[in-house]
Amino acid sequence: MADEFAIESSLKEKRRFEPDPKWSRAALVPGKAAYRRMVKEAEKDFRRYWARHAKENVSWFTPWKKILDWKPPRARWFVGGKTNVSYNCLDRHLEGENAWRKNKAAIIWEGEPGDRRVLTYGDLHREVCKFANVLKDRGVKKGDRVILYMPLVPELAIAMLACTRIGAVHSIIFGGFSADAIRDRTNDAEARVIVTADGGWRRGQIVRLKDMVDEAIDGGAAVNQVIVLQRTGHDVPMKAGRDLWWHDLMADASPVCKPAKLDSEHPLFILYTSGSTGKPKGILHTTGGYLTHVATTSKYIFDLKETDTYWCTADIGWITGHSYVVYGMLANGATSVMYEGAPNWPDEERFWQIIDRYRVTIFYTAPTAIRTFMKWGADHVKKYDLSSLRLLGTVGEPINPEAWMWYRRVIGHNRCPIVDTWWQTETGGILISPVPGAVATTPGSATLPFPGIFPDIVNEQGESCGPDEGGYLVIKKPWPGMLRGIHGDPERFREQYWSKFDGIYFTGDGARRDRNGYFWVMGRVDDVMNVAGHRLSTMEVESALVSHPKVAEAAVVGRPDEIKGTAVVGFVSLEGDVAFDASLAEELRSHVAREIGPVARPDEVRIAAALPKTRSGKIMRRLLRDVAAGRETTGDTTTLEDFSVLASLRQDEE
Ligand code: WT7
DSSP states (O other): OTTTTTOOOGGGOOOOBOOOHHHHHHSSSOSHHHHHHHHHHHHHOHHHHHHHHHHHHOOOSBOOSEEEEEETTEEEEEETOEEOHHHHHTGGGSSGGGGGGGGSEEEEEEOTTSOEEEEEHHHHHHHHHHHHHHHHHTTOOTTOEEEEEOOSSHHHHHHHHHHHHHTOEEEEOOTTOOHHHHHHHHHHHTOOEEEEESOEEETTEEEOHHHHHHHHHHTTOOOOEEEEEOSSOOOOOOOTTTEEEHHHHHHTOOSOOOOOOEETTSEEEEEEEOOSSSSOEEEEEESHHHHHHHHHHHHHHTTOOTTOEEEEOSOTTSHHHIIIIIIHHHHTTOEEEEEOSOTTSSSTTHHHHHHHHHTOOEEEEOHHHHHHHHHHOHHHHHTSOOTTOOEEEEESSOOOHHHHHHIIIIITTTTSOEEEEBOOTTTSSOOBOOOTTTSOBOTTOOBSBOTTOOEEEEOTTSOBOOTTOOEEEEEOSOOTTOOOEETTOHHHHIIIIITTTTTSEEEEEEEEEOTTOOEEEEEESSSEEEETTEEEEHHHHHHHHHTSTTEEEEEEEEEEETTTEEEEEEEEEESTTOOOOHHHHHHHHHHHHHHTOGGGOOSEEEEOSSOOBOTTSOBOHHHHHHHHTTOSSOSOTTOSHHHHHHHHHHHHHO
């Protein structure tokens, strides 16, 4: 076992796991030859390849006239085609040869306190139609934006699908975000309606969502209607004329609602994500291409069969939840497990208990979670029967080979393939991942592009890098699930993704490709930190710190962290003669959590008399990163001289 964990450097990684022939034979892509045919087909004509998938995996009311209209950076897929996402996720499983799915579980849900619900496709269809009618009655029209700020409950999926049914555009705000974050996103999206809940459960505590919404509206979120789901049952004030209970509205709603016939390029959702400037970007995804991409990748990368019970642990508030808890799964008529709460409530066995209880066959989670499970120890896992599992997946950040091997051995009992899936909020769906049963895996590598996706690694001049040469990860051809823009900011869209290399999508990630053509993603090259699989911009946390009255200036950097991948460290210089001590550090950490949300709470706040800067006034984060990582001489974090000394040294250097 010792040597199994010895090799940590991915450059030296030699372990390779060929697909098990028995597994391959039963797979949707049954082995290497079938995979090569897919690759060939895509290379010959990627447009026709995607059109075939759009026909096979999506139902259309009206066929498209043109597969792709590509005027960089503007892409339109399946131009002239008409479809509806809720129709694809629901109605078509209730009619024709698939009518038997009416009583198949669409969602198996477990609340943190232990309550359980199963919604069949028939149930889900009925609830979605009713809520679509509720939205219509509230005056929501095609194209209107609706904010969803909810716990991980079936009603969140119901609200999403109800929006898509009538052509409203949802924008989900993760339930851990603060009132300010809600206000900014709501106003940027120009939404008039928020759907929320009284609260949700997290580690035995109530997360008071409705209070946050009230605070956001008091703080200037320009909405005039709030629909409130009763989840936790605690008292919440309801403002007459503005706030309405979900259950009251649903009581008289009709269960009949025709799906709107929407243009393939009709906006489906806006999801906010961090960029390298302080302001979150509203990533826009549209209908037909997105659905084709997530339905196709769900099917082949998770090798979905009718009998599977699939569980992705991501919150629906992130892109992973949109694409691979809800849309990709339901479009395939699959059974998706949802769990509301924390992995360690009431204890560290919860996840394994859930896998055992529902006989989960496919499990998809994040490296940060796997490292946490490793820390908690294999004993918790061993108490449960995980023999139902047949496929494992990871997403969100590079996975270190040690965690990969642990996942394979302890969770997968050395018999489940692992799909390490690389993608982004912007890409809509998975772009680089092994296809299980067909592609050999190697710990730490996301392996090969999904057929039909054309990534490359290039240097500053845009030339392809050689084997094992590090460079920028780019995508050279358009793909169906690609973002169509940043809401309200076409200039930023162009600048951020399409200006570094002309007409080629820039991911913001650094990567290398080995001699086998396998991709090794190394992480972000911009001022974005990947904390526990989620993107945070250094600028965003900095502006939250500076908004505290005692802070004059702030610089934020990431520090390598065993569990979270990256820990957030803030350096602050203070106003006037304010003194720095542990309680102020704590106050500043909480301040950031209040401003942005607990995800952004710095792990550490340090004092700096002055921040090290270049002569042009740019903060030298590179230097601070060294200090944060403990690569400085003493352990004394409150000495100021180090910084100025280091800074002046570096200044002379530049
Ligand atoms: C960034 C995107 C994709 C849904 C979750 C995060 C990093 C994501 C991997 C992976 C190495 C990965 C990248 C990417 N990332 N998956 N398998 N291996 N890095 O979505 O918040 O949009 O973040 O996460 O740096 O650019 P996101």
